Amino acid sequence: MSAFRALRNPVLERELIDQVRGWRPAAIVTLLLLLQGWILYVSYDNLQGNVSINNNGAVDLVKQGATVFAILVAVMIGWMTMVVPGLCAAAIAGERERDTLLPLQITLMGPWSITLGKLLSSLGFVLLLVVASAPLMVVAYLMGGVTIGQIATAVGLVMWTAFVWACLCLAVSALLQRTVRAMVTCYMLIFLIVVGSMVYTALNWRNDGVQASRGGPLLANPGALAIDVLGSPDPDLERAGIATPFDKAARWLHDVSAWEPTVTELSETDVPDVFLDGGGEFGGMFSGAGNVIVTREVMGDGSMMETVTVEDGGMPATTIPGSEPGDGDSDPGDSGTDALEGMPAWALQPDGTFDIDNWILVDGSPVPVQDAKMNGWLPMSWDPGDVVGHRGDPAKNFTRNALILQSGLAIISLGIVAWRLRLPKEKIRL
Amino acid sequence: MADQPIPDAESVEPTPDGATTGEVQASRTKEPPAAHTEIAVDIANLTKVYGDLNAVDDLTLQVPRGSIYGLIGPNGAGKSTTFAVLATMLKPTSGTAKVFGADPSKDAKAVRRMMGYMPDVLGLYDGLDAASYLDFFASGYRIPRRKRKELTGSLLELVDLDGKAKTQVSQLSRGMKQRLSLARALIHDPELLILDEPASGLDPRARIELRDLIRQLAGMGKTILVSSHILSELQDLCTDVAILEAGKLRANGPTETISAGSGERVVTVIFADGARETFTAASDDEQVELLRRLIVDDGRAVLSFRSDAGLERAFMTMTEGIVQ
Numbered sequence: 101m102s103a104f105r106a107l108r109n110p111v112l113e114r115e116l117i118d119q120v121r122g123w124r125p126a127a128i129v130t131l132l133l134l135l136q137g138w139i140l141y142v143s144y145d146n147l148q149g150n151v152s153i154n155n156n157g158a159v160d161l162v163k164q165g166a167t168v169f170a171i172l173v174a175v176m177i178g179w180m181t182m183v184v185p186g187l188c189a190a191a192i193a194g195e196r197e198r199d200t201l202l203p204l205q206i207t208l209m210g211p212w213s214i215t216l217g218k219l220l221s222s223l224g225f226v227l228l229l230v231v232a233s234a235p236l237m238v239v240a241y242l243m244g245g246v247t248i249g250q251i252a253t254a255v256g257l258v259m260w261t262a263f264v265w266a267c268l269c270l271a272v273s274a275l276l277q278r279t280v281r282a283m284v285t286c287y288m289l290i291f292l293i294v295v296g297s298m299v300y301t302a303l304n305w306r307n308d309g310v311q312a313s314r315g316g317p318l319l320a321n322p323g324a325l326a327i328d329v330l331g332s333p334d335p336d337l338e339r340a341g342i343a344t345p346f347d348k349a350a351r352w353l354h355d356v357s358a359w360e361p362t363v364t365e366l367s368e369t370d371v372p373d374v375f376l377d378g379g380g381e382f383g384g385m386f387s388g389a390g391n392v393i394v395t396r397e398v399m400g401d402g403s404m405m406e407t408v409t410v411e412d413g414g415m416p417a418t419t420i421p422g423s424e425p426g427d428g429d430s431d432p433g434d435s436g437t438d439a440l441e442g443m444p445a446w447a448l449q450p451d452g453t454f455d456i457d458n459w460i461l462v463d464g465s466p467v468p469v470q471d472a473k474m475n476g477w478l479p480m481s482w483d484p485g486d487v488v489g490h491r492g493d494p495a496k497n498f499t500r501n502a503l504i505l506q507s508g509l510a511i512i513s514l515g516i517v518a519w520r521l522r523l524p525k526e527k528i529r530l
Numbered sequence: 531m532a533d534q535p536i537p538d539a540e541s542v543e544p545t546p547d548g549a550t551t552g553e554v555q556a557s558r559t560k561e562p563p564a565a566h567t568e569i570a571v572d573i574a575n576l577t578k579v580y581g582d583l584n585a586v587d588d589l590t591l592q593v594p595r596g597s598i599y600g601l602i603g604p605n606g607a608g609k610s611t612t613f614a615v616l617a618t619m620l621k622p623t624s625g626t627a628k629v630f631g632a633d634p635s636k637d638a639k640a641v642r643r644m645m646g647y648m649p650d651v652l653g654l655y656d657g658l659d660a661a662s663y664l665d666f667f668a669s670g671y672r673i674p675r676r677k678r679k680e681l682t683g684s685l686l687e688l689v690d691l692d693g694k695a696k697t698q699v700s701q702l703s704r705g706m707k708q709r710l711s712l713a714r715a716l717i718h719d720p721e722l723l724i725l726d727e728p729a730s731g732l733d734p735r736a737r738i739e740l741r742d743l744i745r746q747l748a749g750m751g752k753t754i755l756v757s758s759h760i761l762s763e764l765q766d767l768c769t770d771v772a773i774l775e776a777g778k779l780r781a782n783g784p785t786e787t788i789s790a791g792s793g794e795r796v797v798t799v800i801f802a803d804g805a806r807e808t809f810t811a812a813s814d815d816e817q818v819e820l821l822r823r824l825i826v827d828d829g830r831a832v833l834s835f836r837s838d839a840g841l842e843r844a845f846m847t848m849t850e851g852i853v854q
């Protein structure tokens with residue numbers, strides 16, 4: 101009912117006509133299509149070279165379709181980020197500047213009606229962009245590796261990005277008097293959210309296997325939401341060489357921004373037996389500097405051969421070949437060597453054993469119990485054997501929290517617009 | 531100039547010939563009871579303070595229903611500020627204003643239904659033609675689509691722009707834009723029209739046309755509140771005037787009373803031979819006597835005369851000569 105009314109909004113009607121006039125909208129659509137077409141062309145060229153080389157060809161095809169699609173979507177999200185401020189910054193400041201705002205405000209439309217009209221008209225243009233790039237998405241679909249569901253999700257995320265930006269920019273436009281100033285402020289605000297959130301996160305990310313950040317400002321970034329939803333942080337994808345740019349980004353995002361990490365106890369199946377047993381392979385001088393490195397090799401029969409190397413002072417100190425035969429990632433209920441990967445060598449005791457009680461898994465990565473306590477992931481009074489009692493799936497949490505934060509921002513922004521459009525006021529510019 | 535009344539925005543079914551007078555009357559009786567008061571606009575102790583400046587200072591005045599009420603004052607007198615309060619745009623610091631009994635600050639929607647406002651700045655979208663411009667505002671006033679075409683047509687005709695319906699607003703002359711702006715203020719057939727310096731920037735001919743148009747609107751039963759610097763024009767046009775200066779009311783009442791208040795007037799007489807002489811007269815009677823003497827006693831051929839008495843002088847006296 102209210103949606104129906106909103107669609108019959110006078111501002112919306114006028115602006116939609118306004119927007120498709122002139123050369124600018126046509127130029128915006130054309131440029132986007134050219135860019136996407138070029139990407140598709142380059143990828144297709146690549147594909148032609150790859151597809152028939154070996155029996156990995158099928159993998160290449162899938163990877164290619166998914167990658168092309170990911171790039172198309174990323175370009176669209178980027179495009180929205182560039183175009184939407186231009187569309188919305190002038191929406192209200194421009195009317196103020198042309199002295200058309202007051203006459204509009206004293207009609208019977210009401211502030212919310214004007215706000216929705218402005219919002220929907222900018223989204224209308226965004227919809228046009230999405231529809232215009234539909235044929236290119238279909239091509240990506242035909243290359244394989246993408247499902248209809250993923251396409252629908254991606255389109256939704258592109259629209260969501262445009263929606264969030266539009267709301268923020270409309271608020272800026274309503275708060276400022278001058279179009280030019282509103283435009284500059286909009287771009288600065290969006291730059292701050294996009295780049296600022298990434299820089300902040302990168303700077304605050306302690307690159308020692310401990311997630312210091314809990315999403316933080318990244319949650320306000322619709323691009324991060326898109327990465328989180330469209331990409332999979334699963335490291336196996338990368339190992340298999342089929343990770344799309346979104347998957348790689350999602351891995352980064354997952355690493356740096358677990359909002360509420362999942363804390364689980366390290367079980368004996370997480371660690372190769374040799375470490376639990378104290379195989380005595382270590383010994384002699386061991387400084388504890390360096391990391392535990394796991395290398396994998398696919399054998400002729402398709403099974404995975406894993407080699408655990410412990411560096412000491414940057415040099416491989418000990419190598420335990422095939423430490424756990426058949427203990428690959430495919431082995432259900434046994435994550436094998438994963439838990440040890442990247443772990444500092446000092447986790448190991450001089451005799452080469454690993455004290456499982458000193459470690460806990462945070463989002464699948466081993467973290468010293470003490471660090472987990474300091475980060476608030478474990479109660480200070482926690483002892484080995486106590487129930488961990490933790491928590492949600494971090495990826496879902498990011499999605500949920502980002503959606504909540506971004507909806508909140510959008511609604512507050514629209515509220516600001518409607519509030520600014522309300523008359524009578526204490527002071528007006530006649 | 532078209533003399534058809536514009537169709538009522540809310541409830542009138544257009545008749546084939548566009549004459550809707552009967553229905554307009556009928557719909558008026560459906561207005562809220564407050565609309566029956568004889569006072570259209572009731573301003574009591576209205577004050578608007580900006581910092582330490584009293585833009586409007588304890589203003590009290592009543593605008594009788596059906597009058598053409600002129601608000602005169604030099605720049606910065608507070609005319610636009612007063613209008614902004616009435617037009618539901620500005621909250622007063624203190625005091626009250628009522629438009630047909632409704633308070634613009636509290637019941638803005640009711641006032642907006644009854645009031646049409648023409649600002650002194652022309653806010654016109656470019657890229658729209660005159661007809662679509664009016665159509666846009668008609669939809670803003672929730673006038674059903676099927677009625678809009680006829681409505682905008684008759685409004686354009688009323689303001690003599692029917693030939694310009696498809697012309698881009700940006701390409702209209704200033705006078706045309708002004709009339710389009712007036713047509714916009716009329717779109718929902720309001721009872722009260724607030725016109726802020728509608729004649730500014732118009733050439734003499736356009737001014738006279740505008741004056742005729744305002745009279746015509748008054749003839750349709752609308753109450754009109756108009757501000758201007760062009761005093762002689764208000765003198766001819768308005769039934770009542772108020773003189774405002776630095777936010778304060780200096781004088782108000784029926785135009786003749788205010789004009790007479792200044793006593794003497796200046797009569798410029800132009801004779802058929804091109805000569806021009808200036809006389810003074812202390813009253814209307816004395817002016818009649820002066821002209822009688824010139825024409826009958828002296829037998830001179832008087833081509834025309836101008837009587838600049840009244841308001842101009844009253845204005846100068848009352849505003850202590852601060853005017854431009």
Ligand SMILES: Nc1ncnc2c1ncn2[C@@H]1O[C@H](COP(=O)(O)OP(=O)(O)OP(=O)(O)O)[C@@H](O)[C@H]1O
Pocket residue numbers: 527528529530580583584585586603604605606607608609610611612650
């Ligand atoms: N938003 C504002 N902030 C501060 N002062 C204001 C504001 N709006 C108006 N004023 C002041 O209020 C006073 C009255 O202004 P107003 O526009 O009502 O005068 P006016 O009679 O319409 O003048 P004009 O003939 O120049 O249009 C002026 O001194 C003006 O500077």
Ligand SMILES: [Mg+2]
Pocket residue numbers: 609610611650726
């Ligand atoms: Mg003014």
